[in-house]
Amino acid sequence: MYSKKISILYALVAASLFGASAPLAKLLLTDIHPVLLASFLYMGSGLGLLFYKLTLGLGQKDLSREAKLGRADLPWLAGATVSGGIAAPIVLLFSLKHTPAATASLILNFEGVATALIASLAFREAVSKRIWLAVILVTIAVILLSVDLSDRWGFSLGAMGVVAACVLWGLDNNFTRNTSAKDPIVIVIVKGIAAGAISLALALLMGNSFPGLAKVLLACVLGLVCYGLSIVFFIFSLRELGTARTSAYFAAAPFIGSVLSFLIFRELPNALFLVALPFIVAGAFLLFTEKHLHLHTHFEFEHDHFHDHLDGHHAHRHPEGGGAQKHSHPHQHDPVAHQHPHNPDIHHRHSHED
Numbered sequence: 149m150y151s152k153k154i155s156i157l158y159a160l161v162a163a164s165l166f167g168a169s170a171p172l173a174k175l176l177l178t179d180i181h182p183v184l185l186a187s188f189l190y191m192g193s194g195l196g197l198l199f200y201k202l203t204l205g206l207g208q209k210d211l212s213r214e215a216k217l218g219r220a221d222l223p224w225l226a227g228a229t230v231s232g233g234i235a236a237p238i239v240l241l242f243s244l245k246h247t248p249a250a251t252a253s254l255i256l257n258f259e260g261v262a263t264a265l266i267a268s269l270a271f272r273e274a275v276s277k278r279i280w281l282a283v284i285l286v287t288i289a290v291i292l293l294s295v296d297l298s299d300r301w302g303f304s305l306g307a308m309g310v311v312a313a314c315v316l317w318g319l320d321n322n323f324t325r326n327t328s329a330k331d332p333i334v335i336v337i338v339k340g341i342a343a344g345a346i347s348l349a350l351a352l353l354m355g356n357s358f359p360g361l362a363k364v365l366l367a368c369v370l371g372l373v374c375y376g377l378s379i380v381f382f383i384f385s386l387r388e389l390g391t392a393r394t395s396a397y398f399a400a401a402p403f404i405g406s407v408l409s410f411l412i413f414r415e416l417p418n419a420l421f422l423v424a425l426p427f428i429v430a431g432a433f434l435l436f437t438e439k440h441l442h443l444h445t446h447f448e449f450e451h452d453h454f455h456d457h458l459d460g461h462h463a464h465r466h467p468e469g470g471g472a473q474k475h476s477h478p479h480q481h482d483p484v485a486h487q488h489p490h491n492p493d494i495h496h497r498h499s500h501e502d
Contacts, residue, residue, distance in 0.1 A: 155388035156436075159397035162381035169374035170256065171249040171412050173241060176370070179363050181356040182241035187347035190233055192368025193376025194340020197333050214331035217338070224326040225338060232320025233343025236313045237375075238350075243309030249412070251421070255310045257428060261287050262318030263395035271322055275392050278434050282396055285431035289424035318395070324383060325391040332383035336376050344371075396435050 169189075176185055217225070244252055264283050267273040275283075327335055358364070385394040 151388050155385045155394075156397060158381040158385040159389065159394050162378045162385065163397060165374045165378040165381070167256065169370065169378075170240075170244060170252045172370055172374065174244050174249045174252075175412065176363060176367055177241065177245060179359045180367060181351060181354070182245070183238055183347055183354060184351040184356040184358070185241055185367055186234075186237040187344050187351055188364055188367035189237060189344075189371030189375050190340045190347065191344030192340075192371030193379070194337050194342075194344055196368065196372030197340065197376050197380070198337045201333055201337065214334075215329055217327065217330050217334060221327045221330060224323045225335065228320045228323035228327070229339045229342050231316045231323065233339050234346055236316035236320065237343075238347065239309055239316065240313035243306045243313065246306030247304060247310060251307065252310050255307055256314060257286050257289065258311050259314040259317045259321070260392075260395040260397070262315045263321040264392035266318050266322045267325070267391040267395075271325070271391070273390055273392055279392060279396060282431040282434040285427045285434070286396070289427040289431075292420045292424040292427070321382075321386075321395050322391055324379075325386055328383050328386040332380045335383060336379045339379070340371070340376060393435065396431070 173185065173189070180188070240252075247255075261283050264275055264279065268275040324335070382394065385397070389397070
């Protein structure tokens, strides 16, 4: 239960950091082209965490014990980099030019909806009726926020662009799910530098002009905090909660971005914003109060991840003894059937018949 609470906290911190990115990035769009800004954001996340890993992170024993990326992880990491590191931020930043930042911050909750749909349909993750109801409530809120009542009934092109970015990030989240057992800081370093470099090449090909050094550094710091750290916390949460639930928890903290938008841009909420608010609150309540308990079977399998021997799922022996301290190494799980509260984490990706 303790680890679940910590994982929920990780998800909320990740959501808060990411929610703050929309209004803060919009401030920089006046001086930086969207593709170039996307490059700085991801380059800042990758290089910033690389600096941390090589300096401050050297003294953190837990960081050095994280499982390393393997060859089997590379296709998933590449897919996450292309969908979430390159395509999604470029689409989002173009869309922010035509969408109020407060509205965009709330529409970003559709990322959780898209993630849950992809997790269930493509990756067969168990998603209960309660989670689906939460997803439906968030979807209704997103639809309300996407309606354009300025001159005629219709949907804002900018808002639809934000939704498209959320679908791309939904793919990213599910790809990342398959690497979540490995070192999250290394994942963000590789993803950030690769995505940033490719976006930078695209910006140069498009003839984008560079802003002043101060704006570049601001964009990189924003990327480190709102993208880099957000993804690290998101991956930590994925391990315990699974893809759909971790992403759905983003619905509990969208208002960080909206509050910042109100403070920075003086964008007062319209009627549809206020109508959408209770749907998001109700969806968050369903997520927070969910409990999942049933008899389930673990089949024999082998993997490598950061673990100790106190969680009831790691009974293997070490020749040198120990096991209470956190560590990582390839290890095998023997078949076992038991019953306890759980989520679709890295040990509970079993199917559900009903």
